Amino acid sequence: MDVRTAELKEPITVAEYLFRRLHEVGVRSVHGLPGDYNLVALDYLTNSGLRWVGNCNELNAGYAADGYARVKGIAAIVTTFGVGELSTLNAIAGAYSEYVPVVHIVGYPSTVSQRNGMLLHHTLGNGDYTVFSTMSRPISCAVSLLNDPMDAASLIDHAISQCYLHSRPVYISLPTDIVEKKIEGARLKKSLDLEYPPNEGEKEDYVVAVVLKYLREATNPVILVDACAIRHRALKETHELIKTSGLPTFVTPMGKGAVDETLPNYGGVYAGSGSNAGVRKAVESSDLVLTIGSIKSDFNTAGFTYRISDLNSVDLHSSFVRVRYSEYPGVRMNGVLHKVALHLGQLKVKAGPVPNNTIPDAESKSSDPTITQAWFWPRLGQWLCENDVVITETGTANFGIWETRFPKGVTAISQVLWGSIGYATGACQGAALAAKEVGINRTILFTGDGSFQLTAQEVSTMLKLRLNPIIFIICNKGYTIERYIHGWDAGYNDVQEWDYKGIPAVFGAAKGQAQTYVVKSKEDVEKLFTDKDFSAPMSDKLRFVELHIPRDDAPEALKSTAEAAAKRNAE
Incomplete structure (x- = not known):
């Protein structure tokens, strides 16, 4: 018996530890396809409170995990080494591009086979077992290769936390001989820390003061909400500001659904030349556009037809705030939005367009x-x-x-x-x-x-x-x-x-x-x-x-x- 295993207080297999952590963060169903390198791991799903979906192919499974995450907040997919994981990469890349948290678990050949460079099926035949994880690195915010049970729990915890906090995919390899290795299950008694670290107080207060200054000076400010307000979990604070300020509020195409569209100050979709009726004029004539979580891609701007000057913009993001041409790195939008709404006072508000579902x-x-x-x-x-x-x-x-x-x-x-x-x-x-x-x-x-x-x-x-x-x-x-x-x-x-x-x-x-x-x-x-x-x-x-x-x-x-x-x- 391994001495290290004998010292465990509450031994648990690596697979069960992984799946119980997924359950902890809200996952209840796991997408993917079976393959010989992940079959034993799949045996541990049910006892961990998870349901196996079983899709028709890996690409579809990746898309499905993306859709699941957009409703539940996070998702998981299991594929097999090489042939399976590569089939889902297009979907994972899409999730990375659009800030969707998906945990991609890949069943790997045993660590012994990897060390010996064995000529196994689903490989390139060159003994390189890192080539596929290398492909996934640019579209993952964390890559955890579980090649040693001693650090498996910490790598799992790190990957799932990063997935949730950064709202982007992560990659976890699970070799066949690691699946049933025993690790310390007592760690599960302490929940993962999924809270965003608060902004530095003095720095946040300064940024809030700057934003308030320009909002109060503006004669017709508006709010423009984009996708990252959803992805980076700032909708509560966004709605605080929308309701408190009464400012005309618009969404981008990617931000559609971010705002309660029954609010009286909701004004419609702004996308440059493709905007709803009256929206383009309202936004582009504003002397201060407060954008929340913007992604200025071509289709999101109707072919880069935005006409908003940086001189008239306040941009709030997950990792910085930009006021006109001054950028404040390390200041997350959530805290700023909350304090701006709290200290706003009376603003100059001009009524915006009121979209409806009237047929032309x-x-x-x-x-x-x-x-x-x-x-x-x-x-x-x-x-x-x-x-x-x-x-x-x-x-x-x-x-x-x-x-x-x-x-x-x-x-x-x-x-x-x-x-x-x-x-x-x-x-x-x-x-x-x-x-x-x-x-x-x-x-x-x-x-x-x-x-x-x-x-x-x-x-x-x-x-x-x-x-x-x-x-x-x-x-x-x-x-x-x-x-x-x-x-x-x-x-x-x-x-x-x-x-x-x-x-x-x-x-x-x-x-x-x-x-x-x-x-x-x-x-x-x-x-x-x-x-x-x-x-x-x-x-x-x-x-x-x-x-x-x-x-x-x-x-x-x-x-x-x-x-x-x-x-x-x-x-």
Whole structure:
């Protein structure tokens, strides 16, 4: 017997320690696929209070873990060495790009095999067992290689803490001969420290004073909320400021869902030239724009068409605050936002635009029965319910949802920055599972026919898990956003037309488990949205809708963004 093991007060296997730490931070379901290097580890999931999902492929599993994390706050995925982990890297890169905390656990060959450089399957045949972890390092905020049980617990704790605090993926290797090694389980009695360290008091107070000075001097200040307010868990403080100040408040496309859109001072989506009606003027004429967690990517700014001067900006982030051209590193936005709201006093407030879900006159008065993008997205806003989870795919759905004013508590999921088509269907599986775990009734997906074809298999996983999302497949004959960028009639932007309504049956839906619909006119949409069975929050059925929209139709914001992308590509 190992003397070190004999001295343990509460021996526990490395695998169980890892899974119990995941349970501690809120994970209840683990995505991934089995492989011979992770099989023994998977035996320890159930006893740790975790559920195994089992996806159709590793890429889908990565997308699903991303969607799960956006609802639950953190997620985990298990793959096998080489072939499995590489298949999920696109999804992990997307999670890194968009600040989504995913713990990626990779089953490794034994430490003996690694030391001896054995010619094993799933390797490159060159004896290098570090090559794949090296690939993951640039898209992970921590890499923990569990090659020695003596430091396994500390490496696990470090990785999970970093994942949560930095809101980015981490990578944990779990060799086959380490899985059942015994380590000290008494450590589990002390919870992980997941609190953000407070700002240095004097420094924070100085920054607060500077921000307050410019806010009080401004004649028409506004607030602009972006994705990192969500990712870095600053929504409580953000809402304190929005409600206390009464300032006109806008969101970016990536920030959609960050703000309670029922608040009277919510003004809509700002995205440069792609902004909602009246928003661009309100934001760009402001003499002080207070941005919270901004990510100024091309699609988030409708092709870099922001017109906000640094001289009129206060930018608050997770690791710094910038006031005009002065930057204050090491000052986290949470504390600053709280104190600014606390000491704000009366500000000069000008009323901003008030978005609604009114269908434009040209659409409402038209006798044309064809479903258009301009008609559909405001009409959707009239149908959505409080606390829905709404997932939109890169393309027409991502841009169309800008025109939808949400009810209270809606969680919006999209991948505006990474923009990997097919993401949304995989993310829907993870989000629907997470929503079920926390008691949210409706998860709703909008994805294009082209995007859906990349990850359609995850409908199978949804059926296996008895999930009940509402899935809209926008049938418009291919890749619309690509058509607007280049190749309007090119064959490479076409897709094979599927019998989409037949998908649930193909994937084994039991009798009565799924309901399918074909919607081709505005009247069909009206009938669908007023169908109580279809809209029921407590339905036990997966609802699957073919939504037919003309090939050449797209939201105006998509058109302008695509035009800007085409110009950049030609430079």
